[in-house]
Amino acid sequence: MASDTTTGDERLKRVSLMARLMKRPELGAVAGLVLVTLFFLITADRVMFSLSGIINFMTPAAQLGILAIGAALLMIGGEFDLSVGSMVAFAGLIFGTAVTVLGLPLILAIPLTLVIAALVGVTNAQIVSRTGLPSFIVTLAFLFILRGLSLVGLKWATGGSTQMRGIREAVAGDPLVSLFSGDAFQGLFNWLASMGMIDRFSSGLPKVTGIPVSILWFALIAVLATWVLMRTPVGNWIFAAGGDATAAKNSGVPVAKVKMGLFMLTAGCAALVAIITVLDSGSTDARRGFQKEFEAIIAAVIGGCLLTGGYGSAIGAFFGAIIFGMVLIGLTYTQIDQDWYLVFLGGMLLIAVLFNNVIRKRVTGER
Amino acid sequence: MTTPIVDMRDIEKHYGNVIALAGVSFNVMAGECHCLLGDNGAGKSTFIKTMSGVHKASKGQMFVEGQAVDFDSPRDAMNAGIATVYQDLAMIPLMSVTRNFFMGREPTKGKGPFKRFDVARANQVTMDKMRQMGINLREPDQAVGTLSGGERQTVAIARAVHFGAKVLILDEPTSALGVRQTANVLATIDRVRKVGIGVVFITHNVRHAMAVGDRFTVLNRGKTLGTAKRGKITAEELQDLMAGGEELAELEGSLGGTI
Numbered sequence: 001m002a003s004d005t006t007t008g009d010e011r012l013k014r015v016s017l018m019a020r021l022m023k024r025p026e027l028g029a030v031a032g033l034v035l036v037t038l039f040f041l042i043t044a045d046r047v048m049f050s051l052s053g054i055i056n057f058m059t060p061a062a063q064l065g066i067l068a069i070g071a072a073l074l075m076i077g078g079e080f081d082l083s084v085g086s087m088v089a090f091a092g093l094i095f096g097t098a099v100t101v102l103g104l105p106l107i108l109a110i111p112l113t114l115v116i117a118a119l120v121g122v123t124n125a126q127i128v129s130r131t132g133l134p135s136f137i138v139t140l141a142f143l144f145i146l147r148g149l150s151l152v153g154l155k156w157a158t159g160g161s162t163q164m165r166g167i168r169e170a171v172a173g174d175p176l177v178s179l180f181s182g183d184a185f186q187g188l189f190n191w192l193a194s195m196g197m198i199d200r201f202s203s204g205l206p207k208v209t210g211i212p213v214s215i216l217w218f219a220l221i222a223v224l225a226t227w228v229l230m231r232t233p234v235g236n237w238i239f240a241a242g243g244d245a246t247a248a249k250n251s252g253v254p255v256a257k258v259k260m261g262l263f264m265l266t267a268g269c270a271a272l273v274a275i276i277t278v279l280d281s282g283s284t285d286a287r288r289g290f291q292k293e294f295e296a297i298i299a300a301v302i303g304g305c306l307l308t309g310g311y312g313s314a315i316g317a318f319f320g321a322i323i324f325g326m327v328l329i330g331l332t333y334t335q336i337d338q339d340w341y342l343v344f345l346g347g348m349l350l351i352a353v354l355f356n357n358v359i360r361k362r363v364t365g366e367r
Numbered sequence: 368m369t370t371p372i373v374d375m376r377d378i379e380k381h382y383g384n385v386i387a388l389a390g391v392s393f394n395v396m397a398g399e400c401h402c403l404l405g406d407n408g409a410g411k412s413t414f415i416k417t418m419s420g421v422h423k424a425s426k427g428q429m430f431v432e433g434q435a436v437d438f439d440s441p442r443d444a445m446n447a448g449i450a451t452v453y454q455d456l457a458m459i460p461l462m463s464v465t466r467n468f469f470m471g472r473e474p475t476k477g478k479g480p481f482k483r484f485d486v487a488r489a490n491q492v493t494m495d496k497m498r499q500m501g502i503n504l505r506e507p508d509q510a511v512g513t514l515s516g517g518e519r520q521t522v523a524i525a526r527a528v529h530f531g532a533k534v535l536i537l538d539e540p541t542s543a544l545g546v547r548q549t550a551n552v553l554a555t556i557d558r559v560r561k562v563g564i565g566v567v568f569i570t571h572n573v574r575h576a577m578a579v580g581d582r583f584t585v586l587n588r589g590k591t592l593g594t595a596k597r598g599k600i601t602a603e604e605l606q607d608l609m610a611g612g613e614e615l616a617e618l619e620g621s622l623g624g625t626i
Binding site: 236244250310 | 469
């Protein structure tokens with residue numbers, strides 16, 4: 001923005017760059033990421049920050065992060081979706097059934113999965129907007145409903161098992177597989193290895209064959225979500241809907257539509273994670289995405305989203321998810337007992353909420 | 368200046384068997400500030416809600432620039448150029464001034480999927496409009512929560528003016544403000560009036576009304592007690608009309624003329 005527009009008031013001090021940065025919602029997540037990185041640089045094996053180590057922790061971060069970015073946008077819009085974890089299992093069931101039982105090609109199975117997920121999102125949104133009930137309760141109901149449906153559906157589709165196998169075989173040779181599973185840029189990595197620029201086996205093949213596509217989806221969704229939030233009218237409507245729905249409505253913001261779109265988005269993100277993970281493992285089961293709704297919300301809160309809505313950032317959730325992945329995997333590179341992970345989770349959430357409160361007061365000038 | 372921008376004639380509003388408005392006539396000309404005074408429960412809120420399209424009148428006619436109109440929603444009224452700034456302001460404290468200013472009506476640039484919020488222009492317009500209203504913002508992405516009550520009023524007014532209001536209805540804009548902020552808002556009303564916008568200023572504070580009003584209409588128990596021009600009525604007379612006369616005179620005696 002042009003600085004010459006601010007000829008200003010002589011009573012006001014120039015706002016320093018530092019002070020401006022202090023007001024960004026993702027500040028907490030960036031600071032957290034720096035701290036966690038420093039911690040592991042000191043305590044963990046050097047391998048953790050090699051290319052293969054980074055990819056090791058970025059993969060779970062990406063899977064959580066896709067959910068967390070959806071959750072962040074919805075939280076900024078003033079609602080919660082506790083059904084995303086169960087949605088991963090449910091979408092996995094739909095997708096698995098579509099490719100194994102119905103034998104659909106991916107070009108049909110993937111849109112089918114996304115559409116059904118979006119319809120669940122619409123259902124959530126309609127119940128919330130028509131009854132005025134808190135989305136917390138409505139989606140809590142769907143947390144159980146979808147988990148139960150996944151169990152029942154899997155047994156029905158497989159003839160009694162809660163795990164469905166044979167998905168990789170069913171989609172073998174499908175041209176769309178490489179968009180949702182495996183590694184990207186393999187040619188580049190082979191070339192880098194042949195040039196000796198990255199670690200390679202004695203055969204000359206690279207130790208890391210490429211970037212997992214889930215990480216690319218994660219980055220793409222983070223960029224898109226940030227762009228929508230910061231640079232489009234819809235982004236303004238999301239902030240407004242979460243900040244004060246009545247005020248937004250009176251100013252002509254289509255609040256109900258915005259919220260419905262956001263519920264469809266969180267469900268769609270869950271379906272995308274389901275498709276990616278199911279294709280990667282070649283099977284799906286009823287426990288997929290277990291408790292991921294909480295981790296996604298925690299990552300969003302670490303990323304600066306207020307529980308009360310109207311404030312937060314997508315890029316913050318991106319960093320929040322990376323913190324998660326780093327700690328989850330990073331502990332295995334240290335001598336520390338891995339179960340400290342859960343302690344970390346709770347502690348981080350608490351610190352983030354306290355920190356966000358301070359930031360909010362700073363932004364609004366409350367005292 | 369012969370045709371009023373908004374002319375309300377014999378407006379009645381009934382809620383079941385309660386008569387909230389029993390034939391109120393009121394009009395506002397371009398470039399004037401018409402004060403609507405009345406004590407609590409006099410029917411001011413019902414009346415402005417009828418004017419701004421929130422309620423439909425049970426009886427009576429309404430004209431905008433000579434044309435008969437019948438509003439079904441606040442949006443209809445807004446499209447006809449009648450903007451209302453309510454006490455709660457429809458402002459979101461956590462959002463920046465610019466984002467609030469353009470909430471629901473964001474300027475865009477680009478086409479198709481690349482259509483985007485023109486932040487640079489929105490910031491520019493916000494800074495300019497606020498400066499015209501006498502407020503120098505530190506930065507356009509300053510959160511509305513950091514502004515004082517009077518400044519927030521000014522943002523709401525500037526927003527209504529920018530989006531083409533011909534008539535601005537201000538619902539008790541000074542009731543929650545301190546002395547200096549009240550003065551700022553009154554100065555803003557004066558600025559708005561000078562660009563040819565009709566201002567309907569609702570208040571129960573006679574001194575605030577006397578400071579900027581061109582005409583004064585007093586409502587009491589759902590009826591107009593008459594309209595007076597500036598200079599033809601004193602603050603004491605207005606006060607008495609609002610309270611319905613004698614009782615207040617007695618009270619005033621015991622309070623030593625402080626009301």
